[in-house]
Amino acid sequence: MRRPKLRHIGAALPRKEDLRFLTGHGRYVEDIEIPGALHACFVRSPYPHAKIKSIKTDESRKLEGVVAVYTGKDLAQWTTPLRMAPPIEGLHPVEMTTLPIDKVRFHGDPVACVIATSRYLAEDAAERVEVDYEPLPAVANLEQALLENAVKVDASLPSNLVSIQRFKTGDPEARKREAFKVIESAFHQGRMTHLPIETRGLAAVWDEGRQHLTVHIGNQVPHPYRSQVAARMRLSESQVTIASPDVGGGFGQKIALYREELTVCAASRQLKRPVRWREDRMENLMAASHAREDSVRTRAAVTKEGRLLGLELEILEDFGAYCFYPANYLARVVAMILTGPYKLRDYAFEVKVALTNKCGNGPMRAPMAITSWVIEGTMDAIARELGLDPLEVRRLNMVETRELPYTMPTGEVIADITPRETLEAAVKAIDYAGFRKRQAAARKEGRHLGLGLCSVVESTTYGSKFYKAAGIPGSGHEAAWLRIEPSGAVNASVGLGATGQGYETAFAQVVADGLGVEPSQVRMQMGNTDVAPYGMGSRGARGGTAGGTAIFLAAREANEKVLAIAAQMLGFDSAEGLHLVDGRVEREILGERVKTDLTLAQVARTAYLDPTALPKGMAPGLDFSKTYDPPPMTYSNAAHACEVELDAETGALKILRYVVAEDCGTVLNPFVVEGQQHGAIAMGLSGALLEHMRYDEHGNNITGSLADYLVATSTDLPGFEVIPMHTPSRGNPVGIKGMAEGGVMGAIGVIACAVNDALSPFGVVADRQPLSPDYLRSLLRQT
Amino acid sequence: MKPAPFRYHRPRSLADAIALLSQYSDSKLIAGGQSLGPMMNMRLVQPAELIDLNAVAGLDFITEKDDFLEIGALARHHQVANSPVIKKHCPLLAEAAATIGHYAIRSRGTLGGSLAHADPAAQLPLVAATLGAQIVVHGKRGERRIAAKDFFVSMMSTALAPDEIVVSVRFPKAAAGDRHAYLQFSRRTGDFAIVAVACTLQNRKLKIGVGGAEGKPLVLEFLNEKPETIARKAREAVDPAENPRVPALYRKELVEVLVKRAVAKCLNSN
């Protein structure tokens, strides 16, 4: 395939999306007017674990405006349960009814749904639903979950340990025996939640005449979601349309088919009326989807010089009460890619995932976020215990450029990445050598500065071969179509779900270069399953790589046909030497480009309305479909460096500087990429410093509002100095590597490393997040 | 999170407001709504009657008298923080008010509302207690003036009778040579303080007000003592309740650190 010159890909084009958002004309689900729509409100369990003895709805149904009240038994008639049973070794199958019938499993578990003419009235009625609970002892944390005779969260499982997976390659035991030292480290990440500023919600519209359900919902994966809705409601996929409009953030929370959503869909069908639901913030905190809460331990066998000989890893994750995803899904990736850019042959891991009576976990932007903290924190621990420079330990162990492609001990292959280059760039930018001097001088004044380094190797895009090898059902391909209309207007689509990533602009740039038009001529049509092709949606950081490439390939095919028709129209034998540039056909004559009078619009007109003038045997129209399956795994890399000041008297932290050197391959739109980096770093820092979804020792959620669940504001975050060092990937036709989650990985690692550098004179190590002031004081108090 | 139903009243005079309060036992006053609003949206509070004070004219004044400033109960935090009169004559009050919440909160939140709400970590109750302000209230039986130390009874609880409304607050004017400092420790800008310290120096007498450590502000006085001693005594004087989010020991530590820093700042200020 002839690769065009890239003029629009890589341009910092301000976004097409902006106008409507800036002027208040965005169209989020809640903005869509649906006459006659009813409103849903959920009754939720105040107990972390309880049997449902009975539910009385008579009093609630008497209230003005109340149309119906449904419970788990009703939903069981209209929908099928969710069965999560992928053929993965060590993973127990689990089943979940649409709404709980026998018992509730967490504080906030929905048990009944009130449908009324307004949300206000529905909330009034919800207060009058009488649920008779028999409280059960709750499993409030991992410790309780794994006790010998622990209360079972899921009665169908032999214990609360829903998944255990082990792996070993080489002989880590032998390496420990040979080692100069075996260094143990621990890393504990708190429970968090995604907190998009737009909560969950949907509007389900059942058309009784057509026997068709249209669901307006902000969702990252419209087609897989549609498949789920159809299956669970015993409908055919052609009876369901998912229409995802503007979405106020997803971050992984808007992927699964949640029980509230399925209930609303079923209610609409039952009532033959549109039903809508908007989750309020308290519900979102308590009952949408939680994330992280994992404890990790490493045992590193090292030489006297700090070279890593062998590594053992243990992960224990608190998955909550319900599995909307295979329980091993999140923690396993950490174990698979842990060693990142570091060389290692002898490696073993054990990943355990347990259920507790908390809201269930889901993938939150960088589900593997803890990875870089763990490996970089291990490097720092090696340096600390051996009295070495942490930078030198990293340099000693990091794979050299000439050693790429490199196969990680787990079989993952890293290629086309530049971890050494990004590390050195970050080190230089943060003035590592100069910092040590300043740090020493500051210590004399009683001020505590710290510097952290964190290299990231981010797994961005999974190809189908990866899923097959891992035994996970599903595909990694993406689908696109491109259509040039008779007037020359260009429409294109891809099976992704936009939630603010600038697809409308970045992909218009891809089409522009692939086809030969200006981005302003291109309109992306996405989010509606009747319009877009079946794709795997937006998750991880696959949008650019998988989606961008699929669109590019479609655009190239379109370019070929357009030029073949152009050649015919211009009276040439072949399209050799013809190019389409900004919608006009150009000819190459003796190395010079000459514009012809022929435009794309004219070619299109011929294609649709004068097909007998087309080349012999060519079909009319300009409609192209393409799919693209990326390599099993694509990686991008970055190095983060930051400088902090610790107030030892209060435990408060201030971030003085934050630098990131990144290589994400070909960048579609530098604005978008930089914005994604900022946002990912912000989410990482927010989680590392502030966010903590807390349950008390009885399993009650005590983080009920945004006054308790703290997210970073503009005064908590520094400015970000981003150093772009992009080198193209050879793994896909456009050279994209993808990015958008690595920033989270780097941020949580770098801040922990910086804090521990500041703490080093005190001889204590911070091993848990959030790095709250009272936690840091508790460490300092001991000294 | 929608509030439960209520009947809405919009009195145009103080007398009407008091009459409504007296008539309806299950009622709540709303001024700025920045504290009551969230509680009602979460249905933690479900009054049958809501009495809106915003239409009562003449309650947002800032008046300078010989010895004191009198500020109306409906004066918004933004007004208080930016008033040239308050900055000049009661700078501690202006400085503390500027740290309340965020810009949009300060546009609506009121002095009277903040004092009546009596959050232990709030700025204005702390400043009122530290400065020995007088809270002027009106009720069925007429006007009362309550000294700040008697006004704040315990956490979120004041000496207001069910029929009484805060009408204004009298703050003593600072004299030439007086110094002050205000410091607070919170997780993020605009959050409620975990610990707050207001400090004044007048003729070598140092007054320290500590907020957030107990149910109501604690005011201590010192004469000719070293900052470290003052800080230690303040730490010993507070008895914070144990709390899953903020351990009592940590809060005590913060009191000592903040008092030490506030005293240093106060001694060095103009």
Next chain:
Amino acid sequence: MLEFELTVNGERYPVRAEPRKLLCDVLREDCRLTGTHVGCEHGVCGACTVLVDGKPSRACLIYAVQMQGHELTTIEAVAKEGKLSPLQQALHEVHGLQCGFCTAGIVMTFEAYLKENPRPSEAEVREVLSGNLCRCTGYHNIVKAIIRVANEGRDAKA
């Protein structure tokens, strides 16, 4: 049910609503101005910020009925006849928004603030911005946009 009138963006809207109906809900449903977004309903996230008599206020903490006799301004009134304000234009030029859900609240906050303080320092900008939560941008470009508007104001006057 009460019947009252609201003045929003210079236009009069007759409203029939319960006293408990929040201003953000009345604006969105009764006035059909959906540019103001609801993010938390407890005054923390700032997405619902509108101007009440020119002053930024959380529409989720006001009952619509309280706003009789006041001038309300929402995001829909900021751009004049399709022309973006300097702040809107700056946000567009430096990529100061991603999903857009928090954007209206930020624009309203700063359209008011920049009138009060036309040339804030970065620290002042971050301090005022701290009352608006954004989960997408990390605030970096939003701050950049506001500083750009502040500097342009300075350059224009110079």
